Amino acid sequence: MGLNDNRNIVKAIRNMSDNELELYIYSLKKMAEVNVESNKMFLTGLNNLKSFFYKAAEVLMANLDKKYAVIVMDYANFKVVNEFCGRDGGDGLLLHTAKVLEEESSEESVLCHARADIFAVMMPYENQSELVDFIRRLDIRISEYKIYYKVLPAFGICLSDGDTRSVNNMYDYARMALATIKGKFYARYAFFDADMKEKLLLNKMIESDIVSALEKREIELFIQPKVSMLSGEIIGGEALVRWNHPEKGYVSPGSFIPVLEKDGLIIEMDMYIWEEVFKLIGERIKQGKKVVPISINISRLHIFDKRFKESLVSLSEKYNVPSEYVVLELTESGFLEDSTNIYEDMSYLRSKGFKVSMDDFGTGYSSMTMLKNQPVDEIKIDRGFIIDIEDTRSQSIIKHTVEMLKELGKSIIVEGVENETQRDFLVECGCVATQGFMYYKPMKAELYEELLDK
Ligand code: C2E
Ligand code: CA
Ligand code: CA
Numbered sequence: 426m427g428l429n430d431n432r433n434i435v436k437a438i439r440n441m442s443d444n445e446l447e448l449y450i451y452s453l454k455k456m457a458e459v460n461v462e463s464n465k466m467f468l469t470g471l472n473n474l475k476s477f478f479y480k481a482a483e484v485l486m487a488n489l490d491k492k493y494a495v496i497v498m499d500y501a502n503f504k505v506v507n508e509f510c511g512r513d514g515g516d517g518l519l520l521h522t523a524k525v526l527e528e529e530s531s532e533e534s535v536l537c538h539a540r541a542d543i544f545a546v547m548m549p550y551e552n553q554s555e556l557v558d559f560i561r562r563l564d565i566r567i568s569e570y571k572i573y574y575k576v577l578p579a580f581g582i583c584l585s586d587g588d589t590r591s592v593n594n595m596y597d598y599a600r601m602a603l604a605t606i607k608g609k610f611y612a613r614y615a616f617f618d619a620d621m622k623e624k625l626l627l628n629k630m631i632e633s634d635i636v637s638a639l640e641k642r643e644i645e646l647f648i649q650p651k652v653s654m655l656s657g658e659i660i661g662g663e664a665l666v667r668w669n670h671p672e673k674g675y676v677s678p679g680s681f682i683p684v685l686e687k688d689g690l691i692i693e694m695d696m697y698i699w700e701e702v703f704k705l706i707g708e709r710i711k712q713g714k715k716v717v718p719i720s721i722n723i724s725r726l727h728i729f730d731k732r733f734k735e736s737l738v739s740l741s742e743k744y745n746v747p748s749e750y751v752v753l754e755l756t757e758s759g760f761l762e763d764s765t766n767i768y769e770d771m772s773y774l775r776s777k778g779f780k781v782s783m784d785d786f787g788t789g790y791s792s793m794t795m796l797k798n799q800p801v802d803e804i805k806i807d808r809g810f811i812i813d814i815e816d817t818r819s820q821s822i823i824k825h826t827v828e829m830l831k832e833l834g835k836s837i838i839v840e841g842v843e844n845e846t847q848r849d850f851l852v853e854c855g856c857v858a859t860q861g862f863m864y865y866k867p868m869k870a871e872l873y874e875e876l877l878d879k
Contacts, residue, residue, distance in 0.1 A: 466538040469523035477537030495595035501577040503542035580614035649867040707744030720752035725759040748778035757789035808841025
């Protein structure tokens with residue numbers, strides 16, 4: 426029964442006059458019209474995202490026996506098209522895209538213009554090759570659009586499976602697959618696969634568990650000894666964080682640090698590790714045991730934190746640790762990012778007696794001229810430098826780099842020495858210090874202390 430059939434009931438319930446009732450019905454009709462309009466994209470007339478989710482979900486639910494794919498499409502270079510061909514050129518391309526999508530897809534597909542240059546299709550399929558054919562057809566037909574720029578559509582695809590039958594999820598997954606080929610002109614499409622799913626689940630787990638991990642002391646301090654390649658003696662250590670997850674075991678920092686950096690929690694976690702390091706050194710000094718410097722990693726986010734400098738100074742006071750026992754490692758790219766702040770912070774900390782080390786040297790683009798003026802005591806040469814040490818070109822690069830660094834008066838440590846070939850060549854070049862698996866892997870702090878005590 427529609428509203429018109431129920432006039433009298435509505436009128437009675439709402440206690441309305443005839444005029445009021447007419448006005449009421451008119452306003453309801455208008456609202457319904459506006460709603461239909463607002464579910465369409467203004468330019469192309471395709472469903473907007475909200476209405477796509479709604480309609481596609483209906484189709485999915487009504488056809489539980491069929492397999493569906495959500496394909497998200499995006500132009501790698503739409504900005505360039507807009508800039509060089511004007512707004513009209515850009516709009517024209519979007520209209521052409523909508524037309525191609527409508528013509529190439531079957532009746533059972535649901536189409537969407539999500540925003541700007543992002544489109545989506547949900548379509549039934551039997552096997553994956555159909556989807557690839559579909560994409561190829563789109564690609565060809567889209568390139569028929571006449572502008573003097575080659576347009577580059579890229580596609581991310583997510584297939585419905587047992588636990589992925591939500592359109593919202595499929596859309597997000599397809600976008601993630603798309604993101605993996607962003608900027609790669611040779612790859613035009615990517616399927617959301619098991620690896621991506623695994624990564625996604627891991628990220629979700631990290632996001633939800635990391636805060637309590639800090640509280641529950643699942644975060645542990647590991648230390649990797651640094652050694653002299655001449656004598657094998659331990660000359661220092663690097664503090665490396667480990668997350669001992671109750672179900673997953675040890676989770677590598679490479680997978681959870683990016684998540685922590687995203688929401689700023691890295692600051693809290695670093696503070697925890699730093700405090701453990703100061704505590705450990707302070708205890709050893711108090712007990713008259715052997716002490717060598719330990720480096721701590723400084724995430725680049727600290728540079729924007731006003732308390733950063735002072736917190737290191739107050740830790741050294743709190744635990745009675747002379748600052749020369751703590752080395753601050755900041756990556757080469759970190760030094761390049763916001764040079765004024767970093768220059769000031771690191772200069773200040775050096776004036777307080779801390780040593781500063783440039784980590785992962787060789788992965789960024791600092792020139793020797795820039796290096797000359799950096800407030801840096803030590804250069805930590807990245808593992809990448811020595812991986813293909815048999816190659817004569819690599820050898821000559823290492824030789825010259827080491828010479829120049831020495832001329833600048835910087836200490837040098839090489840990361841990732843794993844075998845004797847690497848060691849022998851480095852010693853020949855005059856490098857003495859290393860941190861590498863050939864000698865020690867990162868270990869629990871207690872083990873490190875036992876080693877030092879020997
Ligand atoms: P990094 O600072 O460059 O640390 C050195 C990494 O190289 C460590 O990995 C270490 O285990 C590894 N490594 C050392 N020697 C060798 C070798 O001979 N062969 C190979 N294949 N690898 C070697 P790890 O512990 O997984 O740490 C990864 C990265 O996570 C670190 O790179 C650092 O950027 C970050 N990280 C670790 N702990 C912390 C922390 O407490 N705070 C912050 N902000 N970042 C941390
Ligand atoms: Ca480091
Ligand atoms: Ca490093």
